[in-house]
Amino acid sequence: xxxxxxxxxxxxxxxxxxxxxxxxxxxxxxxxxxxxxxxxxxxxxxxxxxxxxxxxxxxxxxxxxxxxxxxxxxxxxxxxxxxxxxxxxxxxxxxxxxxxxxxxxxxxxxxxxxxxxxxxxxxxxxxxxxxxxxxxxxxxxxxxxxxxxxxxxxxxxxxxxxxxxxxxxxxxxxxxxxxxxxxxxxxxxxxxxxxxxxxxxxxxxxxxxxxxxxxxxxxxxxxxxxxxxxxxxxxxxxxxxxxxxxxxxxxxxxxxxxxxxxxxxxxxxxxxxxxxxxxxxxxxxxxxxxxxxxxxxxxxxxxxxxxxxxxxxxxxx
Amino acid sequence: xxxxxxxxxxxxxxxxxxxxxxxxxxxxxxxxxxxxxxxxxxxxxxxxxxxxxxxxxxxxxxxxxxxxxxxxxxxxxxxxxxxxxxxxxxxxxxxxxxxxxxxxxxxxxxxxxxxxxxxxxxxxxxxxxxxxxxxxxxxxxxxxxxxxxxxxxxxxxxxxxxxxxxxxxxxxxxxxxxxxxxxxxxxxxxxxxxxxxxxxxxxxxxxxxxxxxxxxxxxxxxxxxxxxxxxxxxxxxxxxxxxxxxxxxxxxxxxxxxxxxx
Numbered sequence: 208x209x210x211x212x213x214x215x216x217x218x219x220x221x222x223x224x225x226x227x228x229x230x231x232x233x234x235x236x237x238x239x240x241x242x243x244x245x246x247x248x249x250x251x252x253x254x255x256x257x258x259x260x261x262x263x264x265x266x267x268x269x270x271x272x273x274x275x276x277x278x279x280x281x282x283x284x285x286x287x288x289x290x291x292x293x294x295x296x297x298x299x300x301x302x303x304x305x306x307x308x309x310x311x312x313x314x315x316x317x318x319x320x321x322x323x324x325x326x327x328x329x330x331x332x333x334x335x336x337x338x339x340x341x342x343x344x345x346x347x348x349x350x351x352x353x354x355x356x357x358x359x360x361x362x363x364x365x366x367x368x369x370x371x372x373x374x375x376x377x378x379x380x381x382x383x384x385x386x387x388x389x390x391x392x393x394x395x396x397x398x399x400x401x402x403x404x405x406x407x408x409x410x411x412x413x414x415x416x417x418x419x420x421x422x423x424x425x426x427x428x429x430x431x432x433x434x435x436x437x438x439x440x441x442x443x444x445x446x447x448x449x450x451x452x453x454x455x456x457x458x459x460x461x462x463x464x465x466x467x468x469x470x471x472x473x474x475x476x477x478x479x480x481x482x483x484x485x486x487x488x489x490x491x492x493x494x495x496x497x498x499x500x501x502x503x504x505x506x507x508x509x510x511x512x513x514x515x516x517x518x519x520x521x522x523x524x
Numbered sequence: 525x526x527x528x529x530x531x532x533x534x535x536x537x538x539x540x541x542x543x544x545x546x547x548x549x550x551x552x553x554x555x556x557x558x559x560x561x562x563x564x565x566x567x568x569x570x571x572x573x574x575x576x577x578x579x580x581x582x583x584x585x586x587x588x589x590x591x592x593x594x595x596x597x598x599x600x601x602x603x604x605x606x607x608x609x610x611x612x613x614x615x616x617x618x619x620x621x622x623x624x625x626x627x628x629x630x631x632x633x634x635x636x637x638x639x640x641x642x643x644x645x646x647x648x649x650x651x652x653x654x655x656x657x658x659x660x661x662x663x664x665x666x667x668x669x670x671x672x673x674x675x676x677x678x679x680x681x682x683x684x685x686x687x688x689x690x691x692x693x694x695x696x697x698x699x700x701x702x703x704x705x706x707x708x709x710x711x712x713x714x715x716x717x718x719x720x721x722x723x724x725x726x727x728x729x730x731x732x733x734x735x736x737x738x739x740x741x742x743x744x745x746x747x748x749x750x751x752x753x754x755x756x757x758x759x760x761x762x763x764x765x766x767x768x769x770x771x772x773x774x775x776x777x778x779x780x781x782x783x784x785x786x
Contacts, residue, residue, distance in 0.1 A: 215782070216782040217782050217783050217784070217785070218782065218783075219782070220783075226783060229782075261619045262618075262619060263615070263618060263619065263779070263780070264779070264780050264781070264782070265779050265780065265781040265782065266781075266782050267781075267782030267783055267784055268782075268784065283621045283623075284621075286619060286620060286621035287621045289619075291616070291619045293612060293615050293616070295611070295612035295615070296611070296612045296613075297612045297613060297615050297616030298612075298613065298616070299537060299541070299613050300611075301540075301541050301544055301545075302537065302540060302541070306540065309533065310533045310534070310537055311616070311620075313530050313532070313533035314530050314533065314616075314617060314620035314621075314622055314626075315620055315621060316526035316529070316530070316621065316622075358616075
């Protein structure tokens with residue numbers, strides 16, 4: 208459904224900054240009906256990719272075919288079948304729910320007589336049905352997000368692009384938004400491409416793309432990404448990570464990965480993790496504040512693959 | 525047809541936002557009336573330009589106030605361009621399958637509608653203010669107002685499109701947009717100024733819009749239509765509106781693009 212080939216984007220130099228690579232020879236295929244998550248640390252190029260996909264930015268080189276249409280040549284054909292949910296609200300808060308929906312319908316050229324029926328269909332799953340004449344500024348954050356999504360559904364898109372859509376929502380509203388998105392996606396067979404750096408959101412995706420420095424690091428199902436890690440890891444929090452890392456390498460012959468105050472011994476087979484923990488504990492008990500065995504989660508895969516740059520990801524998750 | 529609906533939807537939005545803010549409605553009619561009354565009354569005693577005996581300053585200033593109304597309405601709607609970008613509404617419109625000229629025309633038409641509403645309210649006060657107009661004169665005034673409002677709003681749009689904050693727009697407003705009105709002959713007649721200022725004023729398209737607006741107050745419609753000055757001024761104003769709209773359309777189509785080589 209979305210075929211990105213050899214996409215490169217270089218931002219032109221400005222007075223303050225030299226030119227810089229945001230994407231380099233990026234390839235990605237997203238199949239029809241797939242739920243694909245795009246993640247990566249800040250500055251990895253995912254926002255640039257998103258802006259190119261919605262046609263706000265023209266890339267330096269490369270091609271993008273969406274739904275069989277060339278995005279660079281016939282952007283309007285692509286826009287017709289695509290819905291976009293931005294991180295910041297794209298509704299007018301001085302207008303009511305139904306006024307915003309009507310403007311959206313007019314922009315997408317939906318037929319006047321079918322707007323009423325489509326609006327009912329698009330709002331069916333929301334809590335906005337009885338708030339049609341309420342101004343958007345009076346809605347809660349969660350309801351305002353529902354409106355953003357409902358507005359896009361009005362035009363029955365085949366493809367939905369979402370840019371960190373749950374930013375600023377409380378955990379319950381976030382969960383609710385994702386559940387709805389997932390079920391709508393299945394129900395209507397939409398292809399969804401969503402950027403996020405909240406890894407609990409990625410666990411349910413069909414595919415997770417991890418980007419770093421404008422390149423594709425990994426693209427796989429969440430399960431297979433987790434499998435890449437080996438099954439378990441031992442996480443040690445020592446008093447002095449620097450000294451402990453050296454000691455572990457020299458004494459036990461393992462290569463710990465440092466992340467903040469933590470040292471991680473990754474890729475441990477399940478039967479080996481307990482003996483490893485015991486060995487570390489018996490040798491260095493006084494220098495250790497805590498030690499644990501952890502199952503690899505997507506977040507750990509991300510940290511493993513992107514290295515130190517993943518700090519932001521942990522803070523926001 | 526699709527594009528007309530999109531333009532209309534965007535223009536309607538501007539208008540709804542305007543009437544939902546009562547202070548804007550009150551200010552938009554209150555401000556010109558106050559300007560007209562205070563300046564008009566204040567200058568009444570000392571305004572005696574040669575060759576214009578019998579014309580009070582209140583009368584002289586009336587078309588100028590109409591023009592000021594348009595200028596302020598267009599400034600307000602240009603500021604909303606910056607707000608739309610800042611608050612996110614614009615991005616939703618930019619990714620919709622409508623040509624970007626719909627954005628220009630939606631904004632310009634919306635701003636023009638607001639300006640015309642205000643102007644009509646101000647014109648309705650005319651009989652009470654001792655200004656008399658024929659029906660044809662009113663029609664001609666409305667036509668000129670429509671044309672000028674298009675010009676002002678397109679110009680404001682052009683200035684506002686690439687700005688990221690409204691603070692920057694205030695500077696442009698004070699040093700560029702306001703002088704267009706100040707030097708249009710709205711406040712003082714063009715006939716008795718130094719040569720250099722005369723040149724500047726003659727080159728200002730808004731001066732010609734004011735010429736068009738002033739005519740119906742002193743001449744009948746058939747007289748105006750036979751007047752070379754009318755057609756000359758109309759030509760200048762139409763050209764100005766065309767250039768502003770054209771530039772706005774070109775500007776809005778320009779998209780950020782990556783470079784080939786770093």
